[in-house]
Amino acid sequence: MKYLLTLAAIALIAFQPVKKKKVIFFGDSITQQGAGPNGYIPKVDSLCRQDKLAENFEFVGKGIGGNRVYDLFYRFQEDVLDQKPDIVVVYIGINDVWHKTTSGTGTELSKFGAFYDKMINKMKQAGIQPIMCTPSVIGERNDDSNLQDGDLNFYAKWIREYAAKNNIPLVDLRQSFMSYLDKNNPANEEKGILTTDRVHLNGAGNLLVAQEMWKAVKPLK
Amino acid sequence: MKYLLTLAAIALIAFQPVKKKKVIFFGDSITQQGAGPNGYIPKVDSLCRQDKLAENFEFVGKGIGGNRVYDLFYRFQEDVLDQKPDIVVVYIGINDVWHKTTSGTGTELSKFGAFYDKMINKMKQAGIQPIMCTPSVIGERNDDSNLQDGDLNFYAKWIREYAAKNNIPLVDLRQSFMSYLDKNNPANEEKGILTTDRVHLNGAGNLLVAQEMWKAVKPLK
Amino acid sequence: MKYLLTLAAIALIAFQPVKKKKVIFFGDSITQQGAGPNGYIPKVDSLCRQDKLAENFEFVGKGIGGNRVYDLFYRFQEDVLDQKPDIVVVYIGINDVWHKTTSGTGTELSKFGAFYDKMINKMKQAGIQPIMCTPSVIGERNDDSNLQDGDLNFYAKWIREYAAKNNIPLVDLRQSFMSYLDKNNPANEEKGILTTDRVHLNGAGNLLVAQEMWKAVKPLK
Amino acid sequence: MKYLLTLAAIALIAFQPVKKKKVIFFGDSITQQGAGPNGYIPKVDSLCRQDKLAENFEFVGKGIGGNRVYDLFYRFQEDVLDQKPDIVVVYIGINDVWHKTTSGTGTELSKFGAFYDKMINKMKQAGIQPIMCTPSVIGERNDDSNLQDGDLNFYAKWIREYAAKNNIPLVDLRQSFMSYLDKNNPANEEKGILTTDRVHLNGAGNLLVAQEMWKAVKPLK
Numbered sequence: 001m002k003y004l005l006t007l008a009a010i011a012l013i014a015f016q017p018v019k020k021k022k023v024i025f026f027g028d029s030i031t032q033q034g035a036g037p038n039g040y041i042p043k044v045d046s047l048c049r050q051d052k053l054a055e056n057f058e059f060v061g062k063g064i065g066g067n068r069v070y071d072l073f074y075r076f077q078e079d080v081l082d083q084k085p086d087i088v089v090v091y092i093g094i095n096d097v098w099h100k101t102t103s104g105t106g107t108e109l110s111k112f113g114a115f116y117d118k119m120i121n122k123m124k125q126a127g128i129q130p131i132m133c134t135p136s137v138i139g140e141r142n143d144d145s146n147l148q149d150g151d152l153n154f155y156a157k158w159i160r161e162y163a164a165k166n167n168i169p170l171v172d173l174r175q176s177f178m179s180y181l182d183k184n185n186p187a188n189e190e191k192g193i194l195t196t197d198r199v200h201l202n203g204a205g206n207l208l209v210a211q212e213m214w215k216a217v218k219p220l221k
Numbered sequence: 222m223k224y225l226l227t228l229a230a231i232a233l234i235a236f237q238p239v240k241k242k243k244v245i246f247f248g249d250s251i252t253q254q255g256a257g258p259n260g261y262i263p264k265v266d267s268l269c270r271q272d273k274l275a276e277n278f279e280f281v282g283k284g285i286g287g288n289r290v291y292d293l294f295y296r297f298q299e300d301v302l303d304q305k306p307d308i309v310v311v312y313i314g315i316n317d318v319w320h321k322t323t324s325g326t327g328t329e330l331s332k333f334g335a336f337y338d339k340m341i342n343k344m345k346q347a348g349i350q351p352i353m354c355t356p357s358v359i360g361e362r363n364d365d366s367n368l369q370d371g372d373l374n375f376y377a378k379w380i381r382e383y384a385a386k387n388n389i390p391l392v393d394l395r396q397s398f399m400s401y402l403d404k405n406n407p408a409n410e411e412k413g414i415l416t417t418d419r420v421h422l423n424g425a426g427n428l429l430v431a432q433e434m435w436k437a438v439k440p441l442k
Numbered sequence: 443m444k445y446l447l448t449l450a451a452i453a454l455i456a457f458q459p460v461k462k463k464k465v466i467f468f469g470d471s472i473t474q475q476g477a478g479p480n481g482y483i484p485k486v487d488s489l490c491r492q493d494k495l496a497e498n499f500e501f502v503g504k505g506i507g508g509n510r511v512y513d514l515f516y517r518f519q520e521d522v523l524d525q526k527p528d529i530v531v532v533y534i535g536i537n538d539v540w541h542k543t544t545s546g547t548g549t550e551l552s553k554f555g556a557f558y559d560k561m562i563n564k565m566k567q568a569g570i571q572p573i574m575c576t577p578s579v580i581g582e583r584n585d586d587s588n589l590q591d592g593d594l595n596f597y598a599k600w601i602r603e604y605a606a607k608n609n610i611p612l613v614d615l616r617q618s619f620m621s622y623l624d625k626n627n628p629a630n631e632e633k634g635i636l637t638t639d640r641v642h643l644n645g646a647g648n649l650l651v652a653q654e655m656w657k658a659v660k661p662l663k
Numbered sequence: 664m665k666y667l668l669t670l671a672a673i674a675l676i677a678f679q680p681v682k683k684k685k686v687i688f689f690g691d692s693i694t695q696q697g698a699g700p701n702g703y704i705p706k707v708d709s710l711c712r713q714d715k716l717a718e719n720f721e722f723v724g725k726g727i728g729g730n731r732v733y734d735l736f737y738r739f740q741e742d743v744l745d746q747k748p749d750i751v752v753v754y755i756g757i758n759d760v761w762h763k764t765t766s767g768t769g770t771e772l773s774k775f776g777a778f779y780d781k782m783i784n785k786m787k788q789a790g791i792q793p794i795m796c797t798p799s800v801i802g803e804r805n806d807d808s809n810l811q812d813g814d815l816n817f818y819a820k821w822i823r824e825y826a827a828k829n830n831i832p833l834v835d836l837r838q839s840f841m842s843y844l845d846k847n848n849p850a851n852e853e854k855g856i857l858t859t860d861r862v863h864l865n866g867a868g869n870l871l872v873a874q875e876m877w878k879a880v881k882p883l884k
Contacts, residue, residue, distance in 0.1 A: 070291040074336060100325030100764075101546065108326050115295060139813075145820055149813030150802075157808055321543075325764065360592075366599055370592030371581075378587055512733040516778060546763030547771050557737060 031063025043210030252284025264431030473505025694726025706873030
């Protein structure tokens, strides 16, 4: 009898489902599209399954087109805190830079940092693990001649330093994209290698983002 | 004995101080300067004393230079909700328009409205009475030829319509400034009548703002 | 014999064709489109024929999309002086204002005036009669709330004052458009009354421009 | 007698002064300041004297603050063609890029190229030797994180390619500045190494420009 009970207990433990970690991808139109069938979020999910970790993670996209860091803050309570995630991958900054020139409605770095810092602190207080990403590209030319290269580098540098100083996992998308484009853009095109339109990701772009993000998420299982 | 008690009770009520209503002025550099010795906030206080209502109101400035509507939202919890005010006079919008051209970091109207609306709703939920102001001026020329006149009119119109629709007291500073400048700017100067630098208020500007705001605050005693 | 010669001389004079005055319309995309079948230039021609003055004028369009005042100066020798016109109607300024916000490549008023003045002087030296036009609209809202209204008014004011001071015929398109929109835009739409897209002219817009221009050209017969 | 005459003739030829080549430096505020006592033009002159070539060249500054390529074209007849120079060093492009963000009045590359090309062709027709310079810097950070680095690189690339294709001597100031800053800006400051304010040259900057320009001018003696 005792033996049977022990067996049952073992069985119970063995089959008890692991509580999946909820991962929110929090960002702009790239993340909004990233939740679509060919987007980076399903690709992260595939990489996860390939690694036999499907029971460990669930992935949720919370991207809205045109968002800048303060638009994330606007919906931070509802789309992050109220969702009770374990991990939040923040992929923001492109519109903060881009909209300066398209519509005069970007975000200066000091405010970019202030809003970002406030969200990171609120996540930490809520026991949520943040992951930070550097902004990828606005234009794919690989000779530092895209209009916003200087500003993107400036914001990316801030993110890298903030993440290092605060021990936050970093997905250095800008670095990954630059390396990829150095090798794979011999004609120095401004789009068509990782993006469809200089900013939004094509299949190769979504795959690269998924691979880089999965490297950062996987160890947190 | 009963008589004495009654007398005591009457005395108690008579001398019990009225609880002052706390009025927060929530805004940008104009409000930050408005809290200074020659600013509009001490002038509102003077108008209040003139009307023998010093016991009814206390006035607190919460203005920070460069603020746009989303910068107000950034510090809304700490500077408004946590302060437990009765009334909040929101005077914002100039930088949302102005920074579009100076640094590419203004706010488009749709987002301006979304952030404003969210704060108004949170105030109402907290039992706080909001008062809305239209943005005054960027340039004092009175023939509709200041660079941002069109955009300021566009944002002012939204504020007027929102206030009307939601039964929120309105201080139409833009209208007041325009009327004043029609009469008092015969040389069509771009500064020096109500502002020192096209935007920030001189003594006359602070007085005009104080008078208009006091008209809206006084009935809420 | 003498009588016959006299008759012949009279006949010669009577049938000698009047030398047509060559009128160049010099401008941006509005003028480029204005040379098309439904554009304002054929409509000026129709008004001219209606007034039985077809033998007095010929009309030539020299408009190129995106042109600012300095783009006119770039091709001034080839497209104006070398064409030996009698009259040049200059219709420029919208892109000088508009491109400030769309691509950061507009023209400040001081330089706008300098280039304009240089071309006017060169025309006068060459015996060419200039006609100046104020810029029409960027947005058709009639309550001074179009983004660039302030700046357009500022440039229009300069053109009016320059024309008055230098005795140059003026076609005040901005004034004509404003008057028309006050009466004919009750829903305060931003396009569709005189323009297709806030800037470029529909049929009604082309007709209004043609009528106003013809009023200025006709007396120069 | 014949002998004496021959001697006299020889003496005449020997002492006849070489006609100095007139070199115009044509540019913006950097060139305007470059004509001042500590500017790059007197420094070019000093380098010229050091090389015992004082009799071969004379140097004239034609720089005006705020100039973009089309402002050069505006005064091209008066300040270049009418001056009958032998050599013109064109140093332009910073404001074409910079003013996009400061005042919305920069120049897009296609027009930058069109105006530049027109002036080069007119110089060639007039027998004037042009020398082209790439724009130096807007910000001295050496990690590609200055706001306009991408755009400056884009314009510099166009100038390099145009000069190569048309066999025009090139002074690659941007390259020289970048190399210098890689070695001499260890703290990654945004000003103070070659500029006083991110753009305008200090003593070291003026010397570097003078050295690079002299290398291009000297062989044309």
